[in-house]
Amino acid sequence: MNALNRTWDKLISQKIKETKDSGSRWRPAFHIAPPVGWLNDPNGLCQYKGIYHAFYQYSPFDEKGGLKFWAHCTSRDMLHWKLEGVPLVPDQPYDCHGVYSGSAVIEDEHMYLYYTGNVKEAGAYDYINQGRQANTVRAVSYDGIHFERKELLLTNGDYPMDLTCHVRDPKVWKKNGRWYMVQGARTKEDQGEVLLFTSGDGVKWFCTHRLKSPKAFGYMWECPDLYEVDGYTVLSISPQGVEADGFRYNNVYQSVTTFLDSDFRITSVNGSFRELDGGFDFYAPQTFETEDGRRIEIGWMGMADVDEFYTNRTVEDGWQHVLTLPRELSVKDGVLCQNPIRELDAYWTKEQPFKNDFAGSLGKAFEIELPDLNKLGENVKITLAEHLWLTWNSREQIFRMEFQDNLLGSGRTMRGREITRLTDMRVIVDASCVEVFLNGGKDVFSTRFYPEGEEIGVTVNAPGAAGRLRA
Ligand code: FRU
Structure with missing residues (x-):
């Protein structure tokens, strides 16, 4: 380490120490x-x-x-x-x-x-x-x-x-x-x-x-x-x-x-x-x-x-x-x-199956898995913290990731992609991170979001589908 290197090291460690508990x-x-x-x-x-x-x-x-x-x-x-x-x-x-x-x-x-x-x-x-x-x-x-x-x-x-x-x-x-x-x-x-x-x-x-x-x-x-x-x-x-x-x-x-x-x-x-x-x-x-x-x-x-x-x-x-x-x-x-890396499977400690729909909370880090949407008729809709919607329906054949409020500004309202058939879906949520994997990972959507409160409210609507929730 040279002198400049040591000085940076000291300044950075100090900065990290001072702000250790910020922003949880x-x-x-x-x-x-x-x-x-x-x-x-x-x-x-x-x-x-x-x-x-x-x-x-x-x-x-x-x-x-x-x-x-x-x-x-x-x-x-x-x-x-x-x-x-x-x-x-x-x-x-x-x-x-x-x-x-x-x-x-x-x-x-x-x-x-x-x-x-x-x-x-x-x-x-x-x-x-x-x-x-x-x-x-x-x-x-x-x-x-x-x-x-x-x-x-x-x-x-x-x-x-x-x-x-x-x-x-x-x-x-x-x-x-x-x-x-x-x-x-x-x-x-x-x-x-x-x-x-x-x-x-x-x-x-x-x-x-x-x-x-x-x-x-x-x-x-x-x-x-x-x-x-x-x-x-x-x-x-x-x-x-x-x-x-x-x-x-x-x-x-x-x-x-x-x-x-x-x-x-x-x-x-x-x-x-x-x-x-x-x-x-x-x-x-x-x-x-x-x-x-x-x-x-x-x-x-x-x-x-x-x-x-x-x-x-x-x-x-x-x-x-x-x-x-x-x-x-x-x-x-x-x-x-x-x-997602296979290591994630071993990360979760709780698991719960569901059919058709779910409404509740799974804490701040969780996964929603819909492994077989093939036989599903009309649509899938997932809402996270009331304002982030993930939707697909067979009529429109477009997957959408959509913010329902404009709090985050005009650049952050909707992203989409034409997907003619939705066969499976995994949604991984980690406090302020959402990653959606569709059709065996052929399409992926990632975004940050900023839910308020200790838990993230979840609703899943997937008529006819069976899935599992892990946390
Ligand atoms: C990409 C980038 C790189 C560059 C780095 C600088 O985000 O612009 O091209 O090396 O960030 O932080």
Whole structure:
């Protein structure tokens, strides 16, 4: 630890200590949330010597965001998380304006963290190729807790000449002895793309491919990920600048996936992308492979730049945003599916079956499961805390996630998706987090909500259906 690092450490610990008990009313039980301050992207997800590690973009001093650090949590089941500290701080000339997003690789008992060292310089850094350094940096840990030896690997001059200075968010992995890395980028013609690099040692990198859509799709692709699931190669990106199109792309920024061929080209004929989540709060997802071979995804359950539309009420309590529940990925019928990690089944301690309908309360953390809606005639309607409605009916064939009040502002009223047949549904609620998994995880909707009181009122109306409630 250098002197600057020690100073940050002291200031952050002090801030966390001072505000230790603040904001319990909307604090989730099993979702990762910051102790105080602002959280955004999940970073450095991995399993190291059996333990799960999750880092996140963290601004400890301001719940509305600011200078970015990496906070660090560990877990044995991805549901009970322990905050280990804030190991990556902006303490170098090449990362002094933010330790931006990145990833982890386990190699020879070491945990390597790759991230973007952000440096803002004079100039219009958001538009042209000046005014921002996008440095690729690596730090190493020998025990998964202490990080040291930051190395500057790439600087602006190492990226293709026709890009703006928006190049960031290295996602690194190893396959058959070779290292690979993707980074998100914005061209000078304002088109988003992904750079694919390869390396023999994880230090010297060569850009081998530039992944683009046949037609421009937004001006910047943030937080890319590239991985294999059930024999498919998946590209996941978080594009900015995509226009809303009916029910699609209704949030400020989007997160989408598409499949690639063996030469990393987008295989779908029109380059079409599929939104990972149809709700209000989902961005910048990252995946990792568990030691037992599962591909797990965690997203930021939040959204940047929403201030003109709505406010997340936890700012009243000095903190903002959470990460999603970890999701297991699979491909079914050619569709990438996301389902809650299987560990969640063992988390619940109470279970109660129901038929047709239910009205009551299950506390603050619970699950509503409707596993077989196939034979169901007309509709499903779930109301949470009286103001959040989840509905589907066979006439309209649209699933809706809808706020019945306008308390949260005009940007947060309704999200929907055409779903011709609803076969099953799981709704997971954790204090202020709602995640809905439909049709075996083919469609997912996530949102934050801010129920008042000690319990969350629930009504379920699903004529003809049998289900179970767990808490
Ligand atoms: C995505 C993002 C990343 C960047 C990070 C900074 O939300 O903008 O591109 O690395 O957040 O916090």
